Amino acid sequence: MKKKLSFLERAAAVPHMVWAIMFIVAPLLFVAYFAFTDANGSFTLSNIELLSSYSHIFLVSICFSLVATFCCLLIGYPLAFVISRSKPSTQKLLTVLLMLPMWISLLIRTYSLMTLLDNGGLVNSLLTALGFEPVTMVGTGGAVILGMIYDFLPYMVLPIYTSMQKMDHRYLEAAADLGCNSFQTMFRVVLPLTAPGILSGITMVFVPSISTFYISQKLGGGNFDLIGDTIERQFKYPSTYHVGAALSLVMMILILISVAVMNRFSDQEGEMIV
Amino acid sequence: MNNTLIKLRSIEKSFDGEQVLCGIDLDIHDKEFVTLLGPSGCGKTTTLRIIGGFETPDVGDVYFDGERINDLPPHKRQVNTVFQKYALFPHLNVYDNVAFGLRVQKVKEDEIQERVREMLTMTGLKGFESRRPATLSGGQQQRVAIARALINRPRVLLLDEPLGALDLKLRKDMQNELKRIQHATGITFIYVTHDQEEALSMSDTVVVMANGRIQQIGTPTDIYNEPVNAFVADFIGESNILDGVMLCDNKARFAAHTFDCVDGGFAKNEAVDVVIRPEDVDVVPVEKGMLSGTVSGVTFKGDYYEIIVDVCGFKWMIETSDYVAPEQKIGLYIEPDAIHIMKKSEYSGKFGDYSTFSEEMDHLSDPDTEASENEEETLLS
Known part of the structure; x- marks a missing residue:
């Protein structure tokens, strides 16, 4: 009986396995294959060597993603705290409001943000109506980072909010009892106890930020080449597939390293992130 | 202090x-x-x-x-x-x-x-x-x-x-x-x-x-x-709590018998609650007892027996070191200073009768209800 059940259980996983092999494992192998071959299909390291000319793109991408992640943390942490401390009914409402944008396609969200920030957009109309000079926003690095923050903020707030909700409120009372004012309670107790949520949030914002191409294209007005854009461009023409594959491979390794680092931190907290 | x-x-x-x-x-x-x-x-x-x-x-x-x-x-x-x-x-x-x-x-x-x-x-x-x-x-x-x-x-x-x-x-x-x-x-x-x-x-x-x-x-x-009311008497230790009347200082009537006691300061014929601890009642032969009743339950507790005695329908709990058999008729003897008189309170009549003993004990000693109630209490607060 038990054996039969476990066979069924295994069978239940087959559709996903097929899916994963066809659309995840196989493409990954292709990426690796293309990265180490030339147009004739023979082994070469020249694609990888070529990557050194893209190093500034990697640098800019990492910088943008780090700034966006940091801003998300700065905005998201207090927000998560406020939500977790409010009444249960308010909590539900606020989390729905927070998740609402996630139900809309990322492309549409980014596009609507662009129309807001455009030279003739809502923000500038408002500024001119109030008698201020219009500000050029689209095409600046600030707009790209704002787009990343706007698109990925929920991914920061939700894991932090979850870890705050799990936290026993008695720890806060114990801290107050031992002489902490609310500021000290925050830094000595709440922050360390929600560290797994913070790490998880950082990973979940940093990874999509570093690989995005749409945000930088629309809000950056083509002035900023991030890794995502560069990779996308390489795959437009068959002749540059091999460089694109090498770029993808390096980015994947970067992401894996950052996830591994985060997991290592959170292992010490006794909890896995991803 | x-x-x-x-x-x-x-x-x-x-x-x-x-x-x-x-x-x-x-x-x-x-x-x-x-x-x-x-x-x-x-x-x-x-x-x-x-x-x-x-x-x-x-x-x-x-x-x-x-x-x-x-x-x-x-x-x-x-x-x-x-x-x-x-x-x-x-x-x-x-x-x-x-x-x-x-x-x-x-x-x-x-x-x-x-x-x-x-x-x-x-x-x-x-x-x-x-x-x-x-x-x-x-x-x-x-x-x-x-x-x-x-x-x-x-x-x-x-x-x-x-x-x-x-x-x-x-x-x-x-x-x-x-x-x-x-x-x-x-x-x-x-x-x-x-x-x-x-x-x-x-x-x-x-x-x-x-x-x-x-x-x-x-x-x-x-x-x-000296518990002040039936709730305290019942919550702290075991006690038999009876309806009584204070005839005058040092004379109380309950269980159809008039007892000498050491309490006073009540009005003449005031209705009171009478508390007698299980260990303060002596078991004696029927003819020597102030009260008499039938043993309806015996529990061995190690260093003493806990017995339930039916006296005219009221069940007493008594602790005694000598074994008595169930259904045996025994006499009860109570010293004056073992009798404690309390004013009537909102808790009168709610506690201290052992006819519903088993149910009461089940309720009191159920650790699960205790724990979950505590939980609620802290949640509320």
């Missing part, structure tokens, strides 16, 4: 429209071991939380050393708490948990080291410095919680059912330990429990609470020997 340290004056508190405390007046003296005793939901934990600063009373005042502290936040009070489930910080090891309060006060690190070591020695936790709370047993966590609170040298230590999660043997040990620590430090302890034995054996003063009111305040002996 020493001077009054904490004064509660006509405290009232309700949660979601439900009155939890009504008119609490309480004086707590310096260096005293005070126990708030009562069943779940009686308001004892809320009273403690008001003293700790975690709740603000709706009505009434809290004074600490003569100063009104209603609006003083917990971190500014000279009070520390041992929480019900300890609330040890899971991200800190034992040393850092104990050092927490001192670090907040920015005490120098070498003094912290000195004081933590001293505290860990006193609570028997030497060698556990680098362990995380989750790896400790219940009793050890308990000690860490006490050390973490006491290291701040508070004027008052609040303990919220601190032994509730420990097994019987460990409880007994920790009771002695707490008593010893209280003597050694000279700190006022305010202790919340629903365990009457714990309250009697540890306290200088016991405050019996029920339904959000204080029923009686007194020394353990007072509370046991």
Whole structure:
């Protein structure tokens, strides 16, 4: 009986396995294959060597993603705290409001943000109506980072909010009892106890930020080449597939390293992130 | 007694429209071991939380050393708490948990080291410095919680059912330990429990609470020997509580018999509750007894037998060292000073008759209901 059940259980996983092999494992192998071959299909390291000319793109991408992640943390942490401390009914409402944008396609969200920030957009109309000079926003690095923050903020707030909700409120009372004012309670107790949520949030914002191409294209007005854009461009023409594959491979390794680092931190907290 | 340290004056508190405390007046003296005793939901934990600063009373005042502290936040009070489930910080090891309060006060690190070591020695936790709370047993966590609170040298230590999660043997040990620590430090302890034995054996003063009111305040002996009403008599130990009439001073009539007693000060023929403890009734041959009845149940308790005796329909509980057989007719003899007379109260007639004994015991001793009710209580608060 038990054996039969476990066979069924295994069978239940087959559709996903097929899916994963066809659309995840196989493409990954292709990426690796293309990265180490030339147009004739023979082994070469020249694609990888070529990557050194893209190093500034990697640098800019990492910088943008780090700034966006940091801003998300700065905005998201207090927000998560406020939500977790409010009444249960308010909590539900606020989390729905927070998740609402996630139900809309990322492309549409980014596009609507662009129309807001455009030279003739809502923000500038408002500024001119109030008698201020219009500000050029689209095409600046600030707009790209704002787009990343706007698109990925929920991914920061939700894991932090979850870890705050799990936290026993008695720890806060114990801290107050031992002489902490609310500021000290925050830094000595709440922050360390929600560290797994913070790490998880950082990973979940940093990874999509570093690989995005749409945000930088629309809000950056083509002035900023991030890794995502560069990779996308390489795959437009068959002749540059091999460089694109090498770029993808390096980015994947970067992401894996950052996830591994985060997991290592959170292992010490006794909890896995991803 | 020493001077009054904490004064509660006509405290009232309700949660979601439900009155939890009504008119609490309480004086707590310096260096005293005070126990708030009562069943779940009686308001004892809320009273403690008001003293700790975690709740603000709706009505009434809290004074600490003569100063009104209603609006003083917990971190500014000279009070520390041992929480019900300890609330040890899971991200800190034992040393850092104990050092927490001192670090907040920015005490120098070498003094912290000195004081933590001293505290860990006193609570028997030497060698556990680098362990995380989750790896400790219940009793050890308990000690860490006490050390973490006491290291701040508070004027008052609040303990919220601190032994509730420990097994019987460990409880007994920790009771002695707490008593010893209280003597050694000279700190006022305010202790919340629903365990009457714990309250009697540890306290200088016991405050019996029920339904959000204080029923009686007194020394353990007072509370046991001179309960003020049927609730206290029943909650503290076992008691037979009968309807009676006070004929005149030192003469009470109950169970169709007139007894000599040592109480007075009642109106002539006033209706009263009469309390007689099970161990104060002597079993004698029928012809020598003041009352006689039939044994309806016998339970062996080790050093004594607990018997239920039916006297004209009222079931008495009696503790005797001599075996009597079920269905045997026996006489009962009661000394005058074993009879305690109480004024009638709202609790009259609700307690002290052992005809429903088994049900009552089931209800009282069911640990699950106790635990879940406690849970609710803390959730509410």
